[in-house]
Amino acid sequence: MTRVWILPVLMLLCGALLAAGRAAGGSPVGAVALLLLFVLLAAATSPLAFPRSTGAAEARRRAEADGRPVVYWRPGCAYCLRLRFRLGARGRRAHWVDIWRDPAGAAAVREATGGDETVPTVVVAGRAHVNPDPAWVREQLSR
Structure with a gap:
């Protein structure tokens, strides 16, 4: 913590x-x-600088219900910061999971990336995207 x-x-x-x-x-x-x-x-x-994080299980449950992306991140990550700032106010619509606070979130990222904890990892409709283009994530949030 x-x-x-x-x-x-x-x-x-x-x-x-x-x-x-x-x-x-x-x-x-x-x-x-x-x-x-x-x-x-x-x-x-x-x-x-980031919206309040939820646990990985809660974020997955919410994403299944509303179709919004789950963003796995960690504090101090320049790429996560870039994504957050480029999403602007729309970024609050995503479900954010801090992998340093949630071991299940870290495990989900390792599973999606082949053993690394590479963030940001964005999961949309059950499919993981590692360090995606912020414009693409903005498009996913607009849906």
């Missing part, structure tokens, strides 16, 4: 250290800008 926050916390700490160095060097505006940049990076890599 706590490992999902390691990267965002490291981003905040690094940003604070760099900003303190800038401020001590006589550049308070640069320090604030640098700190703001690292706060934004920390927020983007945190679980807060």
